[in-house]
Amino acid sequence: MEIKYTAKDILEKDFKTGMRGYNQDEVDHFLDDIIQDYEKFSKQMEQLQNENKRLRAEIDEAPRKQATPAPGTTNFDILRRLSHLENHVFGNKLNNE
Incomplete structure (x- = not known):
């Protein structure tokens, strides 16, 4: 231009x-x-x-x-944390409706 x-x-x-x-x-x-x-x-x-x-x-x-998991963190630990997070987020939405 x-x-x-x-x-x-x-x-x-x-x-x-x-x-x-x-x-x-x-x-x-x-x-x-x-x-x-x-x-x-x-x-x-x-x-x-x-x-x-x-x-x-x-x-x-x-x-x-690069995003790397903390030492000692396994895939199982990450999946467990995600599961807790989903329960917290979606569980609250279901209880409020």
Whole structure:
């Protein structure tokens, strides 16, 4: 995505006037509003790009950890804990209805 115009390009744009042309003051006012929005968008884009770089750097620097069960934990222990959790969650819902 390439940006065609800068805020300065918009500010310095000169339109030809015709016999039944647009109201020049109205066009100038509208372009002033566009320039202000354009500058805000540019600043916001720069902030987001900087934040994106920072977050990517944090991800790259973060140690890679894999989820591993605690020592001494077996599959049976994990299944038992899941069963207790299901009973707690779904048991409460069934009792409340």
